[in-house]
Amino acid sequence: MEGFPYYFLETTSQNNNSIPYSGQSLEAAFSRLNVSSLSHLPFSGVGYSSGASASKYPSGIAPNWSPEPLNNMSVADLRGKIATLAKDQYGCRFFQRAMEAEPKEFTDMIFAEVIDDVANLMLDPYGNYVIQKLVEVCSEEQRTQILLRWTKNPFLFITLCLHSHFRNGGRTRSVQKLLKKITTRDQVSLFVSALYCGVVDLCTNINGQHIMEYCMKNFSDEHKRCLLNVVIDNCVGIAKDKVGCCVLHKCVDYCYGETKGRLLAAIIGEALILAQDRYGNYVLQHLLGLRAPQVTSSLLRQFQGNYMYLSCSKFGSNVVEKCLTESAEEQSAEIVRELCISPNLSMLLMHPFGNYVFQTALSVSKFGFDFTGSHPYFSVKSGSTIHSGSTRESIWEKGACLA
Numbered sequence: 001m002e003g004f005p006y007y008f009l010e011t012t013s014q015n016n017n018s019i020p021y022s023g024q025s026l027e028a029a030f031s032r033l034n035v036s037s038l039s040h041l042p043f044s045g046v047g048y049s050s051g052a053s054a055s056k057y058p059s060g061i062a063p064n065w066s067p068e069p070l071n072n073m074s075v076a077d078l079r080g081k082i083a084t085l086a087k088d089q090y091g092c093r094f095f096q097r098a099m100e101a102e103p104k105e106f107t108d109m110i111f112a113e114v115i116d117d118v119a120n121l122m123l124d125p126y127g128n129y130v131i132q133k134l135v136e137v138c139s140e141e142q143r144t145q146i147l148l149r150w151t152k153n154p155f156l157f158i159t160l161c162l163h164s165h166f167r168n169g170g171r172t173r174s175v176q177k178l179l180k181k182i183t184t185r186d187q188v189s190l191f192v193s194a195l196y197c198g199v200v201d202l203c204t205n206i207n208g209q210h211i212m213e214y215c216m217k218n219f220s221d222e223h224k225r226c227l228l229n230v231v232i233d234n235c236v237g238i239a240k241d242k243v244g245c246c247v248l249h250k251c252v253d254y255c256y257g258e259t260k261g262r263l264l265a266a267i268i269g270e271a272l273i274l275a276q277d278r279y280g281n282y283v284l285q286h287l288l289g290l291r292a293p294q295v296t297s298s299l300l301r302q303f304q305g306n307y308m309y310l311s312c313s314k315f316g317s318n319v320v321e322k323c324l325t326e327s328a329e330e331q332s333a334e335i336v337r338e339l340c341i342s343p344n345l346s347m348l349l350m351h352p353f354g355n356y357v358f359q360t361a362l363s364v365s366k367f368g369f370d371f372t373g374s375h376p377y378f379s380v381k382s383g384s385t386i387h388s389g390s391t392r393e394s395i396w397e398k399g400a401c402l403a
Helices: 026-030 052-056 089-101 104-122 127-137 140-150 154-162 170-181 185-203 206-218 221-233 235-239 244-253 257-269 271-275 280-289 293-303 307-311 316-326 329-340 345-350 354-364 390-398
Strands: 006-011 018-024 368-370 379-381
Touching (some): 089 104, 104 127, 127 140, 140 170, 140 185, 154 185, 170 206, 185 206, 185 221, 185 235, 185 244, 206 221, 206 244, 221 235, 221 257, 235 244, 235 257, 235 271, 235 280, 244 257, 257 271, 257 280, 271 280, 280 316, 293 316, 293 329, 307 329, 307 354, 316 329, 329 345, 329 354
Antiparallel strands (some): 368 379
């Protein structure tokens, strides 16, 4: 190994000039890599020099040595050390370039050496990029082998899907890259089976959210069914989560048939609870926004007798307003009637949230409001109008900002 000088650049603190010096063996230079022994690498005939690669670094922050030590080598020269070098900054870049530009046989060589270490490479800040590139360029059979190794431990696989401690989301992006390359029925089945044990965690995690949404949009009903069954059993907890409510929107939009019916029934059955939740109310608003008559009718039945109570709730008032704007004319009229006959109407008029419900009721109702009726403040009469004068002034006195 001796006799192969490696040139370094050292920056002085006085004039910031680069001063080349030699005297370091190639073995010493490679000690910068995470390789314990390079005794098996064929370095004979390989030489290095400083200069060209130094220009790619911004002035003033040049590294201690400039050329990448793998530039003049091929994948074949590194046989036996590929899995280890893939965890290094330079090795990672070298193998990605090799898989893009060099013959397919080199990709097969990289695959053969990293396949048994896929899980560890996925956890490595550099190695995960090698796996991402390998997933892009490998054959379908090789991709299936990678998937088998990845999903061998489902709990580790779920961890990779959920957590991203690397810059730019390395771990999660590797899983997403694999997901987009899955094409065969067997590959999809393997992937879905591995996700099954972590569906709730995926639905409530910002990284897992993208994986679940991709599955909902692109997998067949048959493959989505087992994931949706878990979502149905845990729909309340998912709906009350900041991320989960968004995932539940996609689940509703991209499931069909009997599975969709069960999902909607599970959500509607807990409508009163979800309507008062800071995130769950958005799920109910999404259902009302579908404008499916059967879904809307089922939700309105759940709320019947509770409109006044919900109207005075910070989040429930949003749902009542949505009920008024998205339901049919007859249905919105029934909601208005319920509000009008409530003995707590004065509280609605003066309430910081309830007054918005009242304004929405005024805007959508085909009825007029007669304040001379039997109710202390107003009653609903077909064809009547809002009276002016002293009656209007009395409402202002009661604190309602409506005129």
